[in-house]
Amino acid sequence: MSSYTQVHKWLVEQGFALMNSRQRKYCYEGVLSCDGIPVPVRITFDNLDFSQLPAIYFMDQRPKELSRPLPHIEPGGKLCYLDEETVFLDRYQPVDTFARILRSEERRVGKECRARW
Secondary structure, eight states: OOHHHHHHHHHHHTTOEEEOOSSSSEEEEEEEEETTEEEEEEEEESOSSOSSOOEEEESSSOOGGGOSOOTTBOGGGEEOOOOTTTOOOOTTSHHHHHHHHHHHHHHHHHHHHHHHO
């Protein structure tokens, strides 16, 4: 099974759907559960060698629990989660890599939501 097929299968199992994208080759939309708060997101990427990080965006608008400006959320709702220059993402374990990225963002955004209540 190809790396992309493995990642696609895992993302679909997590409730994500493959969408059309004009910016990047692959685009998935789904919901992260951030401390029980459903957060709709879009994930885009071009390849699985991780020479570029997958991009994660809030869809439409941020959850109301995140109404104040927060660090690491760029204009347009893009979540800044890693510095490409200082991190190694394992291209030989793409499903594990995606799982670590998404679970880390669920925890981080959940923590920000709790801090804002």
